[in-house]
Amino acid sequence: MSIELDFPAVLERWPNFVGGAILTLELAFFATVSGALLGTLAAVGRGTHSRLIARICKVYVEAIRNTPLLVQIFLVYFGLASIGLKLSAFTVAVVALTINVGAYTAEIMRAGFEAIPRGQIEAAEGLALTRFQIYWHIILLPAVEKVYPALTSQFVLLMLASSVCSQISAEELTAVANYIQSDTYRAFETYIIVAVLYILLSLVMRAGFWGLGLVLFPRRRQLGTPL
Numbered sequence: 001m002s003i004e005l006d007f008p009a010v011l012e013r014w015p016n017f018v019g020g021a022i023l024t025l026e027l028a029f030f031a032t033v034s035g036a037l038l039g040t041l042a043a044v045g046r047g048t049h050s051r052l053i054a055r056i057c058k059v060y061v062e063a064i065r066n067t068p069l070l071v072q073i074f075l076v077y078f079g080l081a082s083i084g085l086k087l088s089a090f091t092v093a094v095v096a097l098t099i100n101v102g103a104y105t106a107e108i109m110r111a112g113f114e115a116i117p118r119g120q121i122e123a124a125e126g127l128a129l130t131r132f133q134i135y136w137h138i139i140l141l142p143a144v145e146k147v148y149p150a151l152t153s154q155f156v157l158l159m160l161a162s163s164v165c166s167q168i169s170a171e172e173l174t175a176v177a178n179y180i181q182s183d184t185y186r187a188f189e190t191y192i193i194v195a196v197l198y199i200l201l202s203l204v205m206r207a208g209f210w211g212l213g214l215v216l217f218p219r220r221r222q223l224g225t226p227l
Contacts, residue, residue, distance in 0.1 A: 003188075010189045013180050020176030021197050027090070027172055028159035028205065031097035035158070036151070038098060039105025040140075046110055057106065064103035070164045072096050077168045093165040093172075101158045108150050112143030145217050152209040156202050163198075173197060 045057035064072065073096040080087060087095075116139055124138045144151070166175035173194060181190040 005189055006186055007189050007193070009184050010180060010186050010193060013184070016176050016180060017173070017193065017197060020171060020173035021201060023090070023170070024159060024162055024172040024201060025204075027093055027097060027162045027165065027170070028155070030094045031101055031158055031162070032155045034094070034098040035101035035105055036155075038102030040109050042102060042106035043109035043113060046106065047113060061103045061106050064100055065107070069096075069100050069161055070167060072100055073164060073168060089165070089168050089170040092168060093162065093170040097158060097162060097165070100161075101154065104154050105151065108147050108154060109143060111150075112147035113139060115146050116142055141216075148209075148213055148217070152206065152213075155209070156205050159201060159205060160198060173201075 042057045042060060045053045046061070048054055073093065076096040076099070077089075077092045080092065120138055120142075121134060124134045129138070162172055163174035165172055166178060169175065177190050177194040181187040184190065
C-alpha cells in the first residue's frame with residue numbers, strides 16, 4: 001500500500017493558512033490579556049476577607065476547571081444569542097477563551113500570592129507604603145515573577161485550545177484547515193501543515209513571552225534564572 005502525498009495542491013492555499021494563523025494569534029492575544037486580568041482579580045477575590053466574594057470566585061474557578069472548553073464555548077455562543085445579543089464568532093470566541101483561561105490563571109496567581117512571605121508585607125507596612133504600593137511592588141509583581149513560567153505555558157496552551165473555536169465558525173487555523181481539506185480532499189497533507197504551523201506559533205509565543213520576561217524581570221536576567 002503506497003501513500004501519494006500532494007503538498008503543492010494544499011500549499012497553493014497558503015494565503016488561507018496565513019490568515020488563519022494570524023486570527024489564531026489575535027484570539028490568543030486578546031484572550032491572554034483579558035484572561036490574565038480576570039484571573040488576577042479572581043485570585044485576589046479568593047483571598048479577600050469577604051466570604052461572599054471569595055465563594056463566588058471559588059465557584060467560578062471550579063465550574064470552569066471542571067467543564068470542557070467546547071461546552072463553555074457553546075454556552076456563551078448560544079446563551080448570548082438566546083437573550084438577543086448577537087456577536088461575531090470571533091468576539092464570542094474571545095469571551096469564552098477569556099472566561100476559561102481566567103479560571104486557570106486565578107489558581108496560578110493564587111499560588112504566587114501565597115508564596116509571598118508575610119514578613120515582606122509587614123515590612124512594607126512598617127515603611128508606611130500605601131496599600132497600592134504594597135499590592136503592586138510587594139505582592140503582585142513578585143507573585144507574577146514566581147509563577148511566570150506557569151503562566152506563559154498556560155497561555156500557549158490557550159492558543160492551542162483555540163482550535164475548538166472552529167466549531168462556532170471562527171475563522172482560525174483549524175477552521176481554515178477544515179475548509180481546505182474539504183476542497184482539496186487532501187486531509188492528511190492539510191493537517192500536517194497545520195500541525196507544523198501550530199508548532200511555529202507556539203515557538204513564536206514562547207519567544208515573545210521570553211522577551212517580555214526579560215523586560216519585566218531584569219533581576220532574573222542578571223541572576224541567570226530561567227524565565
